Amino acid sequence: MSVIIFITLLCGIGAGVFVGSGIDAGIMEKMSSLLLLLLLFSVGIDMGLNKQVFSQIKKQGFKILLIPIGVAIGSLLGGSVVSLFFPQSLRECLAISSGMGWYSLSGILLTKAGNATGGTISFLANVMRELLTFVSVPFIAKHINYYCAIAPGGATAMDTTLAIISRNTNATIAVMAFVSGVCLTMIVPILVPVFL
Amino acid sequence: MINILLSLAFGFLIGYKKLLSEKMILLNGKFQTLVLLLLIFVMGMSIGIDREILTQLPMLGGTAFVFAVAVCLGSIVVVYVISRIFFKGEKKK
Numbered sequence: 031m032s033v034i035i036f037i038t039l040l041c042g043i044g045a046g047v048f049v050g051s052g053i054d055a056g057i058m059e060k061m062s063s064l065l066l067l068l069l070l071f072s073v074g075i076d077m078g079l080n081k082q083v084f085s086q087i088k089k090q091g092f093k094i095l096l097i098p099i100g101v102a103i104g105s106l107l108g109g110s111v112v113s114l115f116f117p118q119s120l121r122e123c124l125a126i127s128s129g130m131g132w133y134s135l136s137g138i139l140l141t142k143a144g145n146a147t148g149g150t151i152s153f154l155a156n157v158m159r160e161l162l163t164f165v166s167v168p169f170i171a172k173h174i175n176y177y178c179a180i181a182p183g184g185a186t187a188m189d190t191t192l193a194i195i196s197r198n199t200n201a202t203i204a205v206m207a208f209v210s211g212v213c214l215t216m217i218v219p220i221l222v223p224v225f226l
Numbered sequence: 227m228i229n230i231l232l233s234l235a236f237g238f239l240i241g242y243k244k245l246l247s248e249k250m251i252l253l254n255g256k257f258q259t260l261v262l263l264l265l266i267f268v269m270g271m272s273i274g275i276d277r278e279i280l281t282q283l284p285m286l287g288g289t290a291f292v293f294a295v296a297v298c299l300g301s302i303v304v305v306y307v308i309s310r311i312f313f314k315g316e317k318k319k
Contacts, residue, residue, distance in 0.1 A: 073234065100305040150290075155291075
């Protein structure tokens with residue numbers, strides 16, 4: 031699956047470069063929103079079919095929140111390691127890592143704070159995080175464990191990358207991924223400014 | 227956000243109320259893969275047509291990529307540790 035996704039992604043980028051400005055970016059955005067809603071509808075059906083989802087989630091209780099907390103801590107740790115090898119300061123690295131894959135917001139926050147270069151890096155890094163998630167989740171689910179498949183998606187686990195997680199794990203993990211994505215989406219606007 | 231919740235909830239209800247036949251459920255899986263690939267293709271296209279991304283990619287793309295890999299690895303490692311400690315008794319697959 032990872033390979034197919036990677037090829038599809040490359041074809042998409044290639045098609046975009048080839049078509050160039052011939053297509054309005056607004057139309058692309060409408061198309062991806064529509065596809066996303068269709069996809070989530072389909073994921074919702076899968077979740078509903080599994081009757082034990084809620085009892086399993088209930089059984090885990092507060093433990094479910096450990097996943098988004100772990101994703102947040104792990105992202106910040108990963109980002110701070112980058113500051114050891116790159117000219118960016120630790121604060122800047124933490125601000126970029128706090129994007130959790132929400133590229134539109136994290137980029138703008140840094141740019142508005144007067145760091146245009148940091149804003150661009152953050153935008154690109156968080157776009158790439160989402161793309162890496164698409165490519166890596168099938169591999170992670172197969173070779174590490176299902177919980178880890180929630181991790182790379184960050185905030186996107188509640189929407190764009192939810193289907194790839196659900197497709198490669200099970201309904202309970204999909205619900206946990208959604209919850210994790212929602213939690214991380216809520217902390218991005220709070221966490222990024224902390225490091226600016 | 228509200229749209230996302232609504233489509234998930236709508237799908238959930240249909241699944242929960244068993245409104246679909248076995249055949250439709252199988253078809254839903256195939257449909258999901260197809261739409262997922264379409265979405266990834268369209269997202270790739272949006273990146274491809276964005277001139278701004280393309281001009282900045284050679285300069286800042288490398289750094290951004292390192293960040294993306296670092297945050298993914300960091301979060302996977304921490305979640306792995308958490309899953310081994312707190313979700314031990316549960317099946318891993």
